[in-house]
Amino acid sequence: MNTGLLFPGQGSQRPQMLHDLVQHPAVDETLAEISEALGIDARTLDSADALRSPVSVQLALFAVGVSTARALQRSGVRPFAVAGLSIGAFSAAVVAEAIELSDAIRLVRSRAEQMEHMYPTGYGLAAIVGLSEAHVNRLVISVNTTEHPVFVGNINAPLQIVIAGSIEGMKAVLAKALLQGARKAELLDVPVPSHCPLLQPIADSLRKQLEAISVQDPKVIYISNVNARAVRTAKGIAKDLADNIAHGVRWHDATSIAQELGCELLLQLPPGHTLRDLAQENLSNIKANVITPDNFDKLLHLVLS
Known part of the structure; x- marks a missing residue:
């Protein structure tokens, strides 16, 4: 069965997520490799205190995704395609064998540290459910100012849009959205304005870092964040990993492309279940599930049968 692996982004984290993974040698080996590269035990990244930092959050999400995916691969699963939302793209690139684990760890850490330092307070993300992208874009344009910038960020679904920017600017958009029929409009537990032009300096930094490492053509289809297209070249992978931090993520389009290319089953890597739910x-006529320790063997049987 053609299977796509989906790697979640920041906001899906929860305490102890690195302690609740499937019991598999590949998980232990991968976490040991990540710990050696970081110089600390990777499992210390998922405490409630540690997860207050975007650096710990992003490194922990990367570790969870790659270690679980490697358990699948060691068990015989060869993904047909991979896609990662935001920081999940780095896990997807490693699983696609486009970049080495050690290089990805350095990139993820650099990305997160720059995000934390650039916008320590007063900025973040918010979600609007029930209004179209065009509708939300009009609201954003009506509110956006130099003092309180706000932008359209992720298109998670046709009627689920994430905005990014200053807290004050986003609150103004959320208030208008509720008045104009949004079912939900709320700030998210993400303290940085991801996927908007405010983070262009980080994209420029990542581009330079990617130029200094070895990036290979992916061994499986990699679906990009920025334009939601299948990427089959090293150049395309590097461009997406650098650029996605400063551009919106077209997640719904990405999963639609995965289905159009032939994915019959979409499996969300832990933690959480948002990507499965979306x-x-x-998407019509698609099977989707979340990988957990309890259903790991059952999903293996489904994929390999």
Whole structure:
């Protein structure tokens, strides 16, 4: 069965997520490799205190995704395609064998540290459910100012849009959205304005870092964040990993492309279930599930049968 692996982004984290993974030698080996590269035990990244920092959050999400995916691969699963939302793109690139684990760790750490230092307070993300991208874009344009910048960020579903920017600017958009029929409009637990032009300096830094490492053509289809297209070249991978921090993520389009290319089953890597839910709610005739320790063997049987 053609299977796509989906790697979640920041906001899906939870305490102890690195302690609740499937019991598999590949998980232990991968976490040991990550710990050696970081110089600390990777499992210390998922405490409630540690997860207050975007650096710990992003490194922990990367570790969870890659270690679980390697357990699948060691068990015989060869993904047909991979896609990662935001920081999940780095896990996807490693699983696609486009970049080495050690290089990805350095990139993820650099990305997160720059995000934390650039916008320590007063900025973040918010979600609007029930209004179209065009509708939200009009609201953003009506509110956006130099003092309180706000932008359209992720298009998670046709009627689920994430905005990014200053807290004050986003609150103004959320208030208008509720008045104009949004079912939900709320700030998210993400303290940085990801996927908007405010983070262009980080994209420029990542581009320079990617030029200094070895990036290979992916061994499986990699679906990009920025333009939601299948990427099959090293150049395309490097461009997406650098640019996605300063551009919106077209997640719904990405999963639609995965289905059009032939994915019959979409598996969300831990933690959380949001990507599975989005697929089930917005894609017709697709199977989607979340990988957990309890269903790992059952999913293996489904994929390999």
